[in-house]
Amino acid sequence: MDKLKFGFYWAASCGGCEIAVLDIDEKILDVLEIADVVFWPVAMDVKYKDVEAMPDGFMDVCFFNGAVRTEEQERLAKLLRRKAKALVAFGSCAHMGGIPGLANVADREEVFERSYLQSPSTVNKANLVPQTKFKAEEGTLTLPEFYDTVMALDQVVDVDYYLPGCPPAPGLIVEAVQAIAGGNLPPKGAVLAPEKSVCDECPRVREEKKISEIRRIIDFEPEPEKCLLEQGIVCMGPATRGGCEARCLNANMPCTGCGGPCPGAIEQGTAMISALSTVLGLAEEKQEGFDPEALMAQLKDPVGTFYKYGLPVAIMNRRIKR
Amino acid sequence: MKTVTIDPITRLEGHGKISIFLNDEGNVENAYLQIPELRGFERFCEGRRAEDMPIITPRICGVCPVAHHMASTKALDAVYNVEPTPTAKKLRELMYSGYYVYDHTLHFYFLGAPDFVVGPDAPPAERNIFGVLKKVGLDVGKEVIKHRAYGQRVTEILGGKATHPTSGLPGGVSKGLNEEERKEIEEMARSSVEFAQFTLGVFNDVVLGNKGYVDLILSDPYQLKTYNMGLVDKNNKVNFYDGDIRVTDQKGREYDRFQAKDYLDHISEHVEPWTYSKFTYLKGIGWKGLKDGKDSGIYRVGPLGRLNAADGMATPLADEEYKRMYETLGGKPVNSTLAFHWARLVELLYAAERTLELATDPEITGTDLRNPVGEPGEGVGVVEAARGTLYHHYKVDSEGLVEKVNLIVATTNNYAPICVSIRDAACGLIKGGEVSEGLLNKVEMAFRAYDPCFACSTHSLPGQTPLAVEIYDSGGSLYKRLERNLS
Numbered sequence: 001m002d003k004l005k006f007g008f009y010w011a012a013s014c015g016g017c018e019i020a021v022l023d024i025d026e027k028i029l030d031v032l033e034i035a036d037v038v039f040w041p042v043a044m045d046v047k048y049k050d051v052e053a054m055p056d057g058f059m060d061v062c063f064f065n066g067a068v069r070t071e072e073q074e075r076l077a078k079l080l081r082r083k084a085k086a087l088v089a090f091g092s093c094a095h096m097g098g099i100p101g102l103a104n105v106a107d108r109e110e111v112f113e114r115s116y117l118q119s120p121s122t123v124n125k126a127n128l129v130p131q132t133k134f135k136a137e138e139g140t141l142t143l144p145e146f147y148d149t150v151m152a153l154d155q156v157v158d159v160d161y162y163l164p165g166c167p168p169a170p171g172l173i174v175e176a177v178q179a180i181a182g183g184n185l186p187p188k189g190a191v192l193a194p195e196k197s198v199c200d201e202c203p204r205v206r207e208e209k210k211i212s213e214i215r216r217i218i219d220f221e222p223e224p225e226k227c228l229l230e231q232g233i234v235c236m237g238p239a240t241r242g243g244c245e246a247r248c249l250n251a252n253m254p255c256t257g258c259g260g261p262c263p264g265a266i267e268q269g270t271a272m273i274s275a276l277s278t279v280l281g282l283a284e285e286k287q288e289g290f291d292p293e294a295l296m297a298q299l300k301d302p303v304g305t306f307y308k309y310g311l312p313v314a315i316m317n318r319r320i321k322r
Numbered sequence: 323m324k325t326v327t328i329d330p331i332t333r334l335e336g337h338g339k340i341s342i343f344l345n346d347e348g349n350v351e352n353a354y355l356q357i358p359e360l361r362g363f364e365r366f367c368e369g370r371r372a373e374d375m376p377i378i379t380p381r382i383c384g385v386c387p388v389a390h391h392m393a394s395t396k397a398l399d400a401v402y403n404v405e406p407t408p409t410a411k412k413l414r415e416l417m418y419s420g421y422y423v424y425d426h427t428l429h430f431y432f433l434g435a436p437d438f439v440v441g442p443d444a445p446p447a448e449r450n451i452f453g454v455l456k457k458v459g460l461d462v463g464k465e466v467i468k469h470r471a472y473g474q475r476v477t478e479i480l481g482g483k484a485t486h487p488t489s490g491l492p493g494g495v496s497k498g499l500n501e502e503e504r505k506e507i508e509e510m511a512r513s514s515v516e517f518a519q520f521t522l523g524v525f526n527d528v529v530l531g532n533k534g535y536v537d538l539i540l541s542d543p544y545q546l547k548t549y550n551m552g553l554v555d556k557n558n559k560v561n562f563y564d565g566d567i568r569v570t571d572q573k574g575r576e577y578d579r580f581q582a583k584d585y586l587d588h589i590s591e592h593v594e595p596w597t598y599s600k601f602t603y604l605k606g607i608g609w610k611g612l613k614d615g616k617d618s619g620i621y622r623v624g625p626l627g628r629l630n631a632a633d634g635m636a637t638p639l640a641d642e643e644y645k646r647m648y649e650t651l652g653g654k655p656v657n658s659t660l661a662f663h664w665a666r667l668v669e670l671l672y673a674a675e676r677t678l679e680l681a682t683d684p685e686i687t688g689t690d691l692r693n694p695v696g697e698p699g700e701g702v703g704v705v706e707a708a709r710g711t712l713y714h715h716y717k718v719d720s721e722g723l724v725e726k727v728n729l730i731v732a733t734t735n736n737y738a739p740i741c742v743s744i745r746d747a748a749c750g751l752i753k754g755g756e757v758s759e760g761l762l763n764k765v766e767m768a769f770r771a772y773d774p775c776f777a778c779s780t781h782s783l784p785g786q787t788p789l790a791v792e793i794y795d796s797g798g799s800l801y802k803r804l805e806r807n808l809s
Contacts, residue, residue, distance in 0.1 A: 016384020016485040023484060025471045026464075099381040103362035105369070111362040115600075119364065119728050120715070122591040122600060123609070134596040138343035138352045141596040167384065167485050218373040218402075218492060218722065221692055251482030251489045252496040256377055300723055304370040308378070 004060040004180065006031075007039035007051075008090075009080055011073040012100055012150065013066030017091040020167035027174055034181045035060075039080075048076070051083055059084040061180055063163070067093040067100050067312065068151045070144055081157040086185070088176070088192070092166035092258045094153040096268075097312025099166070101150045104311050104318035105303060108148050148321070152313050162191045166258035166309060169244050193243035195263045198255045202237055202246040206230060210282035214298035217254060228254050229279070234305055239265065239272035258309050267315055269306035340765070342748050348755025353745040355769065357599035357737070367727040372398060372698060372718045375727075376490040379714065382731065385428075387486050388421035388477055389707035389732070390714070392563065395490030397714040400583065400701025402492040409688030410494035415563040416507070416680040417480040417487065418705070422562060422673035423514050424473025425708040426625075426666050430521065431466045434663050437767050438529045442538070458524060469517045472510040476677065479503050494692035504687055511678035515639070518671035522643060525667055530650065539660040540651070543750030544768060547572045547614045547657050548739050549604060549621035552628030553706045559636035560628050560672065562706040568631045569604065572616050574654040578606065582704035585713055591730065601738045602730060612741050620738040623710025624772055625665035627736075630655040637679065640672035659743050662771040698722050707732040709772070736772050743768040 010018060022028065038059060039051055062084035068074050081087050092098040103111065116122065116129045134141045153159055163176055176192045179185050186192075199206075206227040215232035222228055228235040228249070235254035237246070241262050248255055261268040281295050299305070307314050345351040363382055370378060376394040380387030392414060399406060406414065431454055440453040455463040474484035480497065481487020489496045499507075529535045538544070549572070553565040567585070569578040580588045591600040592609045603609045603619030610618040621627070635641040647664050648654050656665075680686055698718040705712050710732035717726040747768035751761045 014381045014384035014387075016381070016387060019384050019485050023471070023474060025467060099378055100362075102366040102370075102378075106362060106365045111365045114362075114365045116593050119591065120726075121586055121589065121602075121728055121730060122593060124593045128593045128595050130593075130598050131595045136352075136354070136596060139341075141341060141354060141356060143356060143596070143598065166381070216371070216373065216722065217496070218371075218695060247478075247482045248488045249482075250497075251480075251487070253482060253488040256374075256488075300721060301369055301371050301374075304374055304378075308374070 004035040005038045005058065006035045007059045007062040007080065007084060008037065009039065009062065009064050009066075009076060011064065011066030011076065011094070011153075012069045013091070013093050013098070014100075016167045017065035017093075020091070020165075020170065020173065024170045024173055027170075031177055034177075048079070051079060054083045056082050057085050061086045061088060063088045063090040064094050064153055065090040065167075067097050068153060068156050069100070069147050069149075071147070072144060074147075074156055077153060077156045086160040086180075087153075087157065088161045088163055089153040089159045090163045091168055092164065092260070092309040094159075095162045095164050096260055096310035097150050097152045098309050101152070101310070101312040102304065102308070103150050106319065107321065108146055149318055150312050155312065160188050161185070162260070164191055164193050164241055164259045165244060169247070171245075172243050191241060191260070191263070193241050193259065196242045197262045198237035198240045198242045198244065198246050198249070198259060201242040201244070202227075202249050202255075204228065204249060210279050212281065212284060213295070214280070216300075222252065224252060234272075234276065234299065236268075236272055236306075236308075238262075238275040239268050256308050257306075260310065267313075268310050269302075269314055272306050273302075340744060342752070344752075344755060348753070350745070350749040350752050353741075353748045354596060355737075355741045355744050356597045364727045364729060367724055370724050372401060372716065372722050372724055373491065375714075375716065375724065377486075377488060379729075380486045382729075384485055386421070386425055386707050386709065386732075388417060388481070389705055389712055391481070391487050391490050392418055393703045393705045393707075393712045393714040395492070395703065396564075396582075396705065397701050397703030397716050398490075398492035400703060401698050401716055401718045402695035402701075403697070403699065404493035404693050404695045406494045407688075407690045407693055409498070409685050410691050410693075412680055412683055412686050413480055413495050413499060413691075414490070416499075416677065416686065417477055417489075418563050419673045419677040419680060420473045420476025420480075420507070422473070422669065422708060423476070423518075423677060424470050426670040426673065427466065427470045427473065427517075427521075429708070430663065430666060430670070431470075434666070434770060437763075437770065438535060438663065439524070442763055442767060457528075462524075465517060465520070469514055472514055475510060476507055479507065491692060492695050496691070498689055498691050499687050501687060504681060508678065508681040511674060511681050514674035515671070515678055518667070518674045519639065521670060522667050525664060529663075539658050541750075543747045543764075544659045544743070545657045546622070546659055546739055546743055546746065547616075548618070548742075549577060549607075550627040550630035550655060551621045551623050551711055551735065552631035553704065553711065554632045555636060557636070558633040559641075560632040560634075560669070560706075561636065562673070564705075567704065567711065569621060570631045570655065572655070572657075574630065578604065582702045582713070585702060585704070585715070585730075589730070591734070599734060599737050601741075602735050603738065612738055612745070614739070614742055620742070621735065622739045623732060623735040624662060624708075625669050626656060626659075626662045627710060628706060629665045629668065635668065635672045637672050637675035639675055640668055643668045643671055659768055659771045709733050710735045733772075740769045740772050743772075 062080045089095045112129050132143050132145050172193055204227045205225055208230050211232050213232050217233055222231045233254050236257035237255040240255050240257045241259040265271040284290050339356045342353045343351045376391045379390040379394045382390050435454045439457050477487050478484040481489045549569050551569045553561050554568045555561045555565045566579050571577040588605055589602050590605045591602050593600055607619035635644045700717045702715045712732050713730040715728040719725050747765045751764055
């Protein structure tokens with residue numbers, strides 16, 4: 001059998017997804033047994049024009065990590081879509097916009113102001129900000145322009161599969177590669193992770209189905225074996241797909257939602273709000289003087305809590321532009 | 323218009339674009355390293371819960387997430403006016419030492435070694451990790467993979483996840499270490515000490531054993547006389563996790579010494595309209611443009627900056643190597659950019675030794691992991707990231723929500739020196755319009771030595787662009803364009 005052809009690309013990302021590929025350690029040698037890597041900018045030299053010269057559908061699978069924010073990233077997403085039989089959104093940023101997607105609470109101008117004009121360490125009496133075209137003494141220097149909004153990969157092109165996580169757990173990467181090699185891929189549009197929630201993988205004990213207040217991990221040391229949500233901490237586990245083996249919970253920290261919505265859920269944040277509303281104040285709501293607003297006021301920063309990795313794909317996906 | 327495309331491999335994390343302008347004689351008039359992107363972390367961190375900062379900021383850079391996690395956690399200590407418990411402090415430093423083993427191994431073998439072990443004049447297609455493995459053997463390659471993974475495993479044990487750990491909290495950590503885990507780390511640390519010594523041996527044989535390489539290290543285009551900065555302990559030994567920020571001058575004397583909380587009195591940032599990254603400089607000297615010397619406020623950070631800013635290493639084997647490096651290269655400070663590679667390996671050994679020290683510390687398996695926090699306010703956290711001094715500065719409101727964020731990341735500190743190094747290398751190596759590929763690799767070596775991480779220095783809009791070099795003639799027309807991973 002001919003070897004498969006794989007491609008990897010990074011768009012607006014931190015590089016952690018590339019490291020996640022290295023973190024499958026010696027299994028990377030197994031990957032190279034079954035596949036030739038034909039495009040991977042961080043590790044090898046194949047130029048865009050070489051990719052353009054490939055016949056359409058040349059790559060069996062292209063793993064695309066990072067969100068889309070620049071014209072160049074959008075162009076590459078479209079190009080790689082054409083050249084790959086299967087396009088995989090790899091990691092939270094390609095899947096849902098990721099943490100950089102939180103930038104959709106602002107626009108480009110505000111980012112510039114904060115960085116170049118208002119930063120307390122910056123001395124900038126002339127109020128200079130970077131220009132896309134600047135005439136230096138010796139010649140003209142150009143910089144690329146950015147979009148105002150961060151987008152997930154499937155907001156730009158058609159995506160075949162999603163590999164969730166920030167970054168994806170090494171086990172999921174290995175399983176995805178094995179599924180590809182064995183021709184056992186699920187139907188198009190599937191998320192390549194178990195059909196269960198983080199709670200299903202969490203060893204903590206759940207007993208009560210109600211909580212009286214919202215608390216913060218910063219304020220107390222939670223009991224080590226009891227469900228964090230039952231201790232009042234907003235843990236995204238009930239609304240987040242598993243496959244990570246609840247690694248953050250094993251470090252006694254709540255799930256922050258990098259795995260994206262659970263199977264069947266339309267949107268992660270609303271699913272979590274719904275889960276929370278079924279348990280919060282349950283024991284108290286029939287008591288006299290119960291004040292639901294006071295209870296809700298204990299919840300700080302809903303955007304950063306419920307949409308830490310998925311603001312660009314949320315139903316309300318950015319601040320209104322004026 | 324003639325365009326040359328070199329046969330490259332990309333070995334920097336992140337990206338940049340170099341534009342070189344030639345004069346009428348075909349000599350270098352000026353060279354610019356542009357950073358073509360920025361991100362929005364300072365802006366979109368506003369309004370987040372303070373305790374989310376050690377989760378959010380590591381996404382500035384997935385190569386060195388532990389550095390951001392730790393700087394952020396320390397900033398929260400300051401914000402909430404709380405010290406970590408003794409065990410928590412050691413656990414943090416243990417994770418941090420493990421991170422250095424991983425990161426310095428990654429840089430040396432995957433990114434830096436191709437230039438020296440394979441050779442600066444070798445065909446580009448061989449100047450990569452595979453070329454290195456061919457030269458040192460597959461068994462060594464397996465050791466490289468193993469020890470890089472060890473470093474990651476330490477973070478995973480202590481922080482939940484190797485990339486993007488989660489355990490840092492103001493006043494401590496969320497997870498302790500049991501005896502079984504401690505033993506595992508101890509074994510990995512012992513092996514890492516041997517591996518670091520072996521790696522220094524490789525450097526000794528392959529690089530120092532080759533007069534051509536030593537001459538290259540000491541050659542003019544690679545010398546830069548800047549100030550140096552790094553964290554030191556009370557004995558002026560290099561420390562990655564904590565200490566005073568010390569700055570030494572071009573003669574190796576102490577110029578400045580300050581605590582993290584006072585950083586705004588000592589360093590400032592400068593904006594240029596042709597790049598998205600800012601430039602840092604010493605406030606007391608001022609911004610004098612892109613040049614070195616004692617009248618220019620630019621300084622270097624990272625392995626060589628740290629070693630120059632300190633008086634030695636705090637562990638015995640690394641301290642011997644420290645002395646040997648300075649004896650071999652003619653005393654302190656060492657101004658040769660290419661000595662960054664050697665300094666990195668001295669630090670690799672220190673990191674491995676320190677991991678072992680901490681893994682065998684009786685307090686490390688303690689269970690007192692957190693101190694209660696005080697009222698939130700303002701705070702600064704500083705650590706030495708693998709690539710240099712990293713500053714996180716937060717202002718938090720009474721509800722524990724972030725009001726303002728200022729970040730100065732490792733590579734930003736080095737941005738001005740990298741620009742000067744590239745220009746000097748270009749001026750020294752490109753004459754009369756002669757631009758050969760080997761020469762360009764040597765220009766590239768000037769910045770690769772710093773292990774620049776532009777993903778990090780562009781923490782302010784996402785987007786990744788690989789390296790391109792453009793050379794313009796005196797009429798301003800594009801003379802040559804050389805590219806890495808770009809059409």
